[in-house]
Amino acid sequence: MEFKISKSNAFIFSFGIIVFSYVTIKASISSFTHDESFSYLHYIQKSFMDIITFSDWYTNNHVLNSLLMKYSEKLFGNSEVALRLPNLLLFIVYMSYSFLLFKRSNKIILMSMFAVLCTNNSIIDLFGLARGYGLSIGFMTMSIYHFIQSFYSQKAQQVFLFHFSSLLAILSSFILVDVYLALLITYVVMTFIDCKYFSNQKYHLLISNKVHLIPFLVLVIILYEPIRRVALNSDLNFGGKIGLYSDTLSYLTSYAVHATHFSSIEFSSIKIIFSCIVLITTILIIKMIIKRDKIFWEKYKNLVVLNLLIWVITIEISLQHIIFNADYPIGRFSLFILPIYIFQFGFLLSFIGDYYKNAVLTVSISLAIISCLSFVSKADFYSCSEWEYDMETRNMMQLLSEYHSKYDANSTNVRIGINSFYEPTINFYRITKNISWLLPADRNGLLISDSYYYCKKEELDQLKLSNYKIIANFDRIKMLLVKK
Numbered sequence: 001m002e003f004k005i006s007k008s009n010a011f012i013f014s015f016g017i018i019v020f021s022y023v024t025i026k027a028s029i030s031s032f033t034h035d036e037s038f039s040y041l042h043y044i045q046k047s048f049m050d051i052i053t054f055s056d057w058y059t060n061n062h063v064l065n066s067l068l069m070k071y072s073e074k075l076f077g078n079s080e081v082a083l084r085l086p087n088l089l090l091f092i093v094y095m096s097y098s099f100l101l102f103k104r105s106n107k108i109i110l111m112s113m114f115a116v117l118c119t120n121n122s123i124i125d126l127f128g129l130a131r132g133y134g135l136s137i138g139f140m141t142m143s144i145y146h147f148i149q150s151f152y153s154q155k156a157q158q159v160f161l162f163h164f165s166s167l168l169a170i171l172s173s174f175i176l177v178d179v180y181l182a183l184l185i186t187y188v189v190m191t192f193i194d195c196k197y198f199s200n201q202k203y204h205l206l207i208s209n210k211v212h213l214i215p216f217l218v219l220v221i222i223l224y225e226p227i228r229r230v231a232l233n234s235d236l237n238f239g240g241k242i243g244l245y246s247d248t249l250s251y252l253t254s255y256a257v258h259a260t261h262f263s264s265i266e267f268s269s270i271k272i273i274f275s276c277i278v279l280i281t282t283i284l285i286i287k288m289i290i291k292r293d294k295i296f297w298e299k300y301k302n303l304v305v306l307n308l309l310i311w312v313i314t315i316e317i318s319l320q321h322i323i324f325n326a327d328y329p330i331g332r333f334s335l336f337i338l339p340i341y342i343f344q345f346g347f348l349l350s351f352i353g354d355y356y357k358n359a360v361l362t363v364s365i366s367l368a369i370i371s372c373l374s375f376v377s378k379a380d381f382y383s384c385s386e387w388e389y390d391m392e393t394r395n396m397m398q399l400l401s402e403y404h405s406k407y408d409a410n411s412t413n414v415r416i417g418i419n420s421f422y423e424p425t426i427n428f429y430r431i432t433k434n435i436s437w438l439l440p441a442d443r444n445g446l447l448i449s450d451s452y453y454y455c456k457k458e459e460l461d462q463l464k465l466s467n468y469k470i471i472a473n474f475d476r477i478k479m480l481l482v483k484k
Contacts, residue, residue: 042061057232119371120258121374140176142165252334253270278307300351417445
């Protein structure tokens with residue numbers, strides 16, 4: 001039998017290999033970052049049960065990431081790429097399910113949306129880090145796909161995979177509880193709409209939604225203790241405090257346009273356009289439901305699900321702020337919403353394409369080209385997401401070791417003066433590179449008694465040292481490595 005692969009699938013496979021290669025190379029050569037190092041130093045030595053029950057409740061401890069780092073180190077060692085391997089594997093999951101979500105769409109829309117989803121620098125960066133954010137987005141994408149599929153075929157299997165992947169997403173980052181609950185609420189709304197407008201069946205809240213009851217109770221049992229610890233010990237005050245529109249949407253808009261600089265008026269206009277797309281989608285869906293358009297309901301449940309999901313997440317975030325005084329998610333804590341928005345936009349293009357095919361295909365191709373060009377122009381093998389300040393720490397520790405070996409080999413119990421930001425990563429490399437002559441870095445700042453300094457020029461000037469030698473100058477982050 002002759003095996004054939006379509007041109008669109010060949011493009012997607014080749015494109016995916018290229019982007020995955022970029023992420024893998026970056027994960028191999030870029031410095032470990034503050035949060036990755038903190039997780040390595042504080043959590044992966046703990047037992048399986050201590051990690052899974054979230055006994056150390058600090059929010060840096062992304063449970064599944066800590067577990068996978070622990071066992072990845074046992075199998076492959078403590079190199080950067082070995083510790084980041086679980087996230088790299090989830091990037092494959094993310095790409096695979098992004099493809100599956102749009103598999104039935106027009107081939108141009110399929111290729112374009114795949115390109116957009118795989119060339120957003122902010123999202124892609126997370127898959128090259130040993131943190132829970134990449135894991136959570138990968139499993140979230142998997143859960144959304146199986147949730148949508150549960151309306152069509154093999155219901156029991158799809159429901160199981162939905163809850164299983166949701167559990168893994170939540171264990172990767174607890175903020176994904178919002179997505180899980182929002183999807184369950186979405187299911188309730190979808191079954192109600194189906195009964196009232198399309199199937200003419202009587203709606204019963206428990207009976208109509210019973211398929212999710214037992215899996216939901218299982219997840220509650222598993223997640224109760226870790227989430228209880230978070231609720232009791234964390235005040236959730238590391239986000240925005242102004243409002244959903246000013247905080248969360250501003251960050252998401254910035255990420256969506258690849259952090260391209262716009263004037264305040266232009267940026268506000270883009271935010272309004274993004275908001276209008278969601279609102280217009282909602283109006284179109286309501287119109288089709290009122291018309292009882294069964295063809296639309298069967299063909300575009302994916303669009304309805306994603307639109308409802310955005311609205312329910314928006315309401316959840318607002319209620320959490322009102323009831324629990326939780327901050328609005330910003331930065332990497334809000335990034336999980338961006339793929340959801342892109343999924344909805346892609347399904348909207350598929351729907352509009354039924355009426356205005358050429359215009360939609362033009363828009364799709366244009367967005368993909370813009371996204372790819374922006375991705376290439378901003379690609380950086382060394383700077384990682386929000387931890388740019390740590391991009392030279394790996395190189396600094398290498399140069400420090402070489403200098404000490406060449407000029408100061410007999411010195412032991414040597415101390416390096418640093419800003420507290422650099423403490424976890426310096427200690428990570430001190431341990432993994434077996435730099436035994438260097439004392440553990442601390443958060444006490446720069447002291448006159450230190451032998452070396454890794455700091456900015458102005459910090460060095462404040463010490464008023466009479467004599468020092470600059471070993472290395474890291475221009476990109478304006479840092480110096482200095483021997484007193």
